[in-house]
Amino acid sequence: MFGEGLLTGMGVTWKHFWGKKETFCYPEEKLPMTERFRGGHLVLDHKKCIACSLCSLACPNQAIKLKIVPDAKKKRHMQSYVHLVGRCLYCNLCVEACNMHALSWDKNYAISSWHKEEMEDELVTAEGLAYFHEVMEKAKAEAEAEAKVAAEKAEAEKTGGDA
Amino acid sequence: MPKTETYTLSMGPQHPSTHGVLQVRLDLDGENILKATPYMGYLHRGIEKLLESRTYIQGVPYTDRLDYVSSMNNNLGYCRAVEELAQIEVPERAEYIRVIVAELNRIASHLVFIGSLANDLGAVTGMIYAFRDREKILDLFDLVCGARMTFHYIRVGGVSADLPPEFAAKCDEFLKIVPEFMQEYEDILTGNEILQHRLHGTSPMTKEQALSHNMTGPNIRAVGIPFDIRKVDGYGLYPKFEFDVPVGENGDNWDRYRVRYQEIYESAKIIRQALDGLPEGDIMAKFPKVLRPPKGEVFSRTEGTRGELGFYIVSDGSTKPYRVHIRRPSFINLQGLDDMCRGMLIGDSVAAFSAIDPLMGEVDC
Ligand code: SF4
Numbered sequence: 001m002f003g004e005g006l007l008t009g010m011g012v013t014w015k016h017f018w019g020k021k022e023t024f025c026y027p028e029e030k031l032p033m034t035e036r037f038r039g040g041h042l043v044l045d046h047k048k049c050i051a052c053s054l055c056s057l058a059c060p061n062q063a064i065k066l067k068i069v070p071d072a073k074k075k076r077h078m079q080s081y082v083h084l085v086g087r088c089l090y091c092n093l094c095v096e097a098c099n100m101h102a103l104s105w106d107k108n109y110a111i112s113s114w115h116k117e118e119m120e121d122e123l124v125t126a127e128g129l130a131y132f133h134e135v136m137e138k139a140k141a142e143a144e145a146e147a148k149v150a151a152e153k154a155e156a157e158k159t160g161g162d163a
Numbered sequence: 164m165p166k167t168e169t170y171t172l173s174m175g176p177q178h179p180s181t182h183g184v185l186q187v188r189l190d191l192d193g194e195n196i197l198k199a200t201p202y203m204g205y206l207h208r209g210i211e212k213l214l215e216s217r218t219y220i221q222g223v224p225y226t227d228r229l230d231y232v233s234s235m236n237n238n239l240g241y242c243r244a245v246e247e248l249a250q251i252e253v254p255e256r257a258e259y260i261r262v263i264v265a266e267l268n269r270i271a272s273h274l275v276f277i278g279s280l281a282n283d284l285g286a287v288t289g290m291i292y293a294f295r296d297r298e299k300i301l302d303l304f305d306l307v308c309g310a311r312m313t314f315h316y317i318r319v320g321g322v323s324a325d326l327p328p329e330f331a332a333k334c335d336e337f338l339k340i341v342p343e344f345m346q347e348y349e350d351i352l353t354g355n356e357i358l359q360h361r362l363h364g365t366s367p368m369t370k371e372q373a374l375s376h377n378m379t380g381p382n383i384r385a386v387g388i389p390f391d392i393r394k395v396d397g398y399g400l401y402p403k404f405e406f407d408v409p410v411g412e413n414g415d416n417w418d419r420y421r422v423r424y425q426e427i428y429e430s431a432k433i434i435r436q437a438l439d440g441l442p443e444g445d446i447m448a449k450f451p452k453v454l455r456p457p458k459g460e461v462f463s464r465t466e467g468t469r470g471e472l473g474f475y476i477v478s479d480g481s482t483k484p485y486r487v488h489i490r491r492p493s494f495i496n497l498q499g500l501d502d503m504c505r506g507m508l509i510g511d512s513v514a515a516f517s518a519i520d521p522l523m524g525e526v527d528c
């Protein structure tokens with residue numbers, strides 16, 4: 001009979017009309033993200049980072065711009081870590097490259113922005129920066145102290161030699 | 164005596180049923196199509212060139228963006244080519260996982276085909292059903308690799324992470340509902356008189372025509388040639404699994420639809436066997452972090468969801484490929500559009516695009 005198929009199809013729709021709901025109201029209800037979800041913003045754990053720049057070297061699209069400065073004791077520290085969101089492929093290679101596990105995703109997928117200037121994400125937070133200055137100062141103080149000790153030692157040796 | 168003349172109609176690049184940005188110039192005699200010429204290139208990103216300026220390992224995420232509906236299969240094709248070039252032996256567990264995710268992705272891609280075919284023919288409801296079920300596969304992938312598209316899961320040498328513990332149960336759950344939702348498509352789409360009318364006998368192709376255009380994948384199987392690289396080359400673990408290669412008879416749009424429909428069942432069969440036989444072990448081969456394949460070239464092909472997906476890679480011994488060429492099945496299948504459209508009506512051209520199932524990301528590369 002012509003139209004039988006159409007009616008069967010409508011039967012399916014009818015069944016679903018009364019059945020379990022397949023959708024949910026998005027902005028009000030949100031799905032939890034999975035454990036491995038890669039997306040949202042990168043988060044840097046400043047205390048773990050050793051400024052080795054492996055993450056930036058692993059990035060296929062040069063989406064990570066780093067500013068690394070050596071302290072007075074020639075140890076390297078991360079001053080600025082910019083994630084260029086617009087260039088990012090969300091491939092996870094940076095996160096996997098980090099041996100210190102200093103990088104992670106914040107899983108907040110709503111990252112669209114109005115302006116392209118907002119697509120540069122600075123990962124070093126105010127706290128991170130404070131930490132950065134703290135370690136820089138500490139290294140400076142230590143280096144100065146060491147230099148002083150060395151100088152005193154040299155002085156002592158000199159005077160000792162004279163006597 | 165009234166004067167008659169042919170005229171041209173430009174379809175696309177913003178036409179809703181051209182699956183992305185494809186422009187087709189139709190030469191018409193009234194409602195009848197005399198010639199259909201596809202104009203491509205609107206989505207060209209130069210992926211081959213991009214791959215040449217990235218290391219082998221960095222190149223994998225770009226292959227996600229070729230055929231973005233079946234990224235796993237693209238990852239697989241590229242990784243297999245690099246592995247052949249660098250002679251990397253992939254652990255068995257990784258091979259099993261690859262089969263599972265690649266076949267799941269084939270199902271997802273065929274569901275998109277069914278959905279978009281229904282949509283293009285005016286049955287929006289049909290599309291929603293197919294996308295509902297594809298969503299379940301995307302949930303599985305999200306669990307496995309943390310992404311719902313552009314998976315970057317299959318890596319050179321293996322896969323990026325082991326399957327999470329809850330995966331097996333969830334995948335099993337999905338396989339159980341496959342016959343259920345497939346029956347629903349039978350009821351809502353296959354039996355539908357309008358769909359049958361639009362697909363039966365439209366855009367038929369002979370074996371010779373399909374071969375002359377070098378079509379592959381479901382498009383060649385629809386004309387009755389059982390050409391499936393999983394069987395022909397028997398790469399990876401596929402010879403271990405039992406599955407059939409569905410073929411069509413008349414080579415019309417109906418057969419193209421039915422072949423893909425049957426393939427979903429076959430893929431589900433493969434996944435079931437792979438899940439049951441999944442061995443323990445490593446998921447990543449051991450090879451130097453900085454990969455420098457020896458000088459040489461390789462052409463490796465796999466059965467992508469849309470046909471023969473081939474990667475030709477030339478290595479000059481450095482960390483980056485010297486040349487990459489990708490044999491994209493969508494691009495080559497699309498060459499058959501003209502033959503499929505000639506003599507048909509304007510409305511049938513929409514069915515023809517849909518039945519070829521080209522993906523513009525792959526066509527333009
Ligand atoms: S996810 Fe990939 S593209 Fe994005 S910053 Fe990390 S390595 Fe670069």
Ligand code: SF4
Nearest residue numbers: 049050052053055098
């Ligand atoms: S790889 Fe890790 S430790 Fe090294 S610079 Fe990047 S975030 Fe810091």
